[in-house]
Amino acid sequence: MIKDSIYTLLTRFFFIIGKIVYSVFINRTLGTTGKGAFELITSVPDTLTRFGTFGFDEANTYYTGKEPATIPRLISNTYGLAVRFAIIAMILGAAFLLLPGNQNIFTEVPRWAGFLALAVIPIAIMDLLLEGILYGENRIWVRNWHEIIRILAMLFYMGIFVVGLQWQIQGAIYGFILINLSIFAFTFIVLRRFHKPLGGGEDRSLAWKCFLFGRFSWGANFASYLFYNIDRWLINWLVEGPPEHVLEQVGLYGTAVNIIVNIWIIPDAIQTALRPKITQKGEPERKKLVPPSLRAVTILVFGAMVLLAFIAKPALGFLYNKPGAPWDFREAYTPLMLLMPGIFTLSLAKVFATDLFSRGKPYYAMWISIMSLVLN
DSSP states (O other): OHHHHHHHHHHHHHHHHHHHHHHHHHHHHHHHHHHHHHHHHHHHHHHHHHHHTTTHHHHHHHHHHHOGGGHHHHHHHHHHHHHHHHHHHHHHHHHHHTSGGGGGGGGTSOHHHHHHGGGHHHHHHHHHHHHHHHHHTTOHHHHHHHHHHHHHHHHHHHIIIIIISOOHHHHHHHHHHHHHHHHHHHHHHHHHHHSOOOOSOOOHHHHHHHHHHHHHHHHHHHHHHHHHHHHHHHHHHHOOSOHHHHHHHHHHHHHHHHHHGGGGHHHHHHHHHHHHHHHHHOHHHHHHHHHHHHHHHHHHHHHHHHHHHHHHHHHHHHHHOOTTOSOOGGGGHHHHHHHHHHHHHHHHHHHHHHHHHHTTOHHHHHHHHHHHHHHO
């Protein structure tokens, strides 16, 4: 447990360093306004990917750990279900982008580019469902390599399209699509390595069983994702002024969020190592591992927040501002500070959600997430 947590934490630190370089590419090239438009566009396929799993990613993890004999049927079910789910999600995404309140976005980016980003949805849904099976087999290294490949692809593609070719937001969207394609390719290759190609049709009874279990985790995860990301859309809809000003506010807020959520590498690393162990081994292991996990998260997250409060403002100016640019990313410091209390308590919530999942009671987490979303 400790070894897996440390390995995952080191992987996430590498990921943070890469994200910083990636954010320098994006922020210094696009500025606050372009950053805002890019945040809004990419949040649509990201959100609908979470929606489009319908809980089957969590169910795949659970039944892989609890009933390993179901793995071949879970894999067979995944391919057909992922395609159907993706079609639903892409239709919803296209309709959402056409809403009148979202027209601010298209002052900075061509409409076709916004719709092109929706191509990520089928790739990402398939990846989440297949990765859930590998994760349920306690192959934690897959999830860690997932993150390493993500950051390497981010740096490679954004370096080419945004920095090298100077294709602005369109180039960032091309990179966004290729990043997700690279991640899926890794997951698919690993799955084929451990599980040979399978024939046969879907097992509808198992699919229904997965849905009945996963719907609560799906509700919790989707509500949580909206909770973390809907703020950008609320700013886009509610802030008054010309489109450039609105997108600038979205860009500043998105920058603050992207920085502060890096603190979650701590609970995420512990959660990643904790979930398969307590799911597979049951109540004795849960009682042994959950309390020290909570204590570790409390101490480490609080220390990281104190450090961030001291270095964030000068770092924002140093990394993202450039001489003569009409923007000042140091304005993101205030929302960053205001987000800290919620980041701290949600760090603990991640461990509690894992505890509930291991007991087969994810519906509690779902109702808590829905209440949080409504309050937000």
